[in-house]
Amino acid sequence: MVIDRLKVGVAFNTYEPFIYRKERVSEDSLAKVAEVVCETLNQAGLEATLIPLQRSMFNFLRRIKELDAEVIVNLCEGFFGKPQWESNVAAVMEVLHIPFTGNGSRTLALCQDKHQAKAILSSFNLPVAPSQLITSADEMVDLRFPLIVKPNSEDASLGVHPESVVYDREALAAQVKRVIETYSQPALVEEFIDGREFNVAVLENEEIKALPVSEIDFSAMPEGYPRICSYEAKWYPDHILYxxxxPICPAPIDDELREKLQTLAITAFKVMGCRDYARVDFRMNNKGEIFILEVNPNPDISLDAGYARALKAAGIDYAEFWIMMIQNALKRKITDASTNGKR
Ligand SMILES: Nc1ncnc2c1ncn2[C@@H]1O[C@H](COP(=O)(O)OP(=O)(O)O)[C@@H](O)[C@H]1O
Ligand SMILES: [Mg+2]
Structure with a gap:
């Protein structure tokens, strides 16, 4: 496949204020990632151009057309301040037959709804923590404390703070109320798995393979804080919780645990209908039981985030990775035209 001088659009959504969302670091960080990806591709001999998705979907599509982009590197994590519209952006490109990298709209939508995604994983006998979807603070919860309360359809630890881990009914009701009121959506209340956290990056390139396992090292967590990757821990480099x-990659684990995590990650990738790349997050309790927290079909792909770290540990160059993804997208274009592609 000839990719030299291939016209590539690097699409990303910009920050747009939305009713309930004040947080904007993830969009600001995405704009920087898009620049890095664009630069990486240009250095590799492709003709890459940034395509910001702002308020108007029409302008975005016009820009793709004007540039005559042959493929889109889709970094969009939402639209108009709504991460829940991440899948809609992919769906628009699908119906317009615009080839793009990364996961399709169906998988993006399924994984965005944590409760539904867990139901699917569990129907395939994959281990997930017991949880309940709650729509009002006075609803009864039949789970064992401690619990963690998070918005059901957000990403990037949005709405997850140290106080999200609760040890009694009073704190639970307060957190459920906060999540429902702040994020205008149901709260997912889940049993808190106090233990180690692992991430496994999965890559599809002819075959589907798991990259080296990464672990979040909680050993320096200050007294009194739950061991979680909260919003503060993810986004504020100067914060004590950050x-x-x-993260440590490769994780200091034995071969047996590594193989178990990697096998589970590949199975979860397939079960959720993923393609190209995704990251699966796990927790393990002190009995060694493993639970899948979530499948991220559009993980943070910046150079200093987990996925790129796993690529590096696997000896895969960032440019090489993007070229593989572009080739996958172009191959799908051919398959879709001839078979009405199933994914
Ligand atoms: N059931 C749980 N047990 C322990 N920690 C959890 C649990 N659910 C979430 N967390 C912590 O909160 C973080 C964010 O939760 P996650 O479900 O991955 O949401 P997001 O989509 O925002 O990344 C996780 O990385 C983990 O540290
Ligand atoms: Mg997560």
Whole structure:
């Protein structure tokens, strides 16, 4: 496949204020990632151009057309301040036959709804933590404390803070109320798995393979804080919780655990209908039981985030990775035209 001088659009959504969302670091960080990806592709001999998705979908599509882009590197994580519209952006490109990298709209939509995604994983006998979807603070919860309360359809630890881990009914009701009111959506209340956290990056390139496992090292977590990757821990480099949650890749684990995590990650990838790339997050309790927290079909792909770290540990160059993804997208274009493609 000839990719030299291939016209590539690097699409990303920009920050747009939305009713309930004040947080904007993830969009600001996405704009920087898009620049890096664009630069990487240009250095590799492709003709890449940034295509920001702002308020108007029409302008975005016009830009793709004007540039005559042959493929889109789709970094969009939402639209108009709504992460829940991430899948709609992919769906628009699908119906317009615009080839793009990364997961399709169906998988993006399924994984965005944590409760539904867990139901699918569990129907395939994959281990997930017991949980309940709650729509009002006075609803009864039949789960064992401690619990964690999170918005059901957000990403990037949005709405997850140290106080999200609760030890009694009073705190539970307060957190459920906060999540429902702040994020205008149901709260997912889940049993808190106090233990190690692992991430497994999965890559599809002819075959589907798991990259080296990464672990979040909670050993420096200050006294009194739950061991979680909260919003503060993910987004504020100067924050004590950020500094107390360094990732280690490859994780210091034995072969048996590594193989178990990688096999589960590949199965979860397939079950959710993923393609190209995704990251599967796990927790393990002190009995060694493993639970899938979630499948991220559009993980943070910046150079300093987990996926790129796993690529590096696997000896795969960032440019090489993007070229593989572009080739996958172009191959799908051919398959879709001839078979009305199933994914
Ligand atoms: N059931 C749980 N047990 C322990 N920690 C959890 C649990 N659910 C979430 N967390 C912590 O909260 C973080 C964010 O939760 P996650 O479900 O991955 O949401 P997001 O989509 O925002 O990343 C996780 O990385 C983990 O540290
Ligand atoms: Mg997560």
């Amino acid at each position: 500094q107390a949650t360094p």
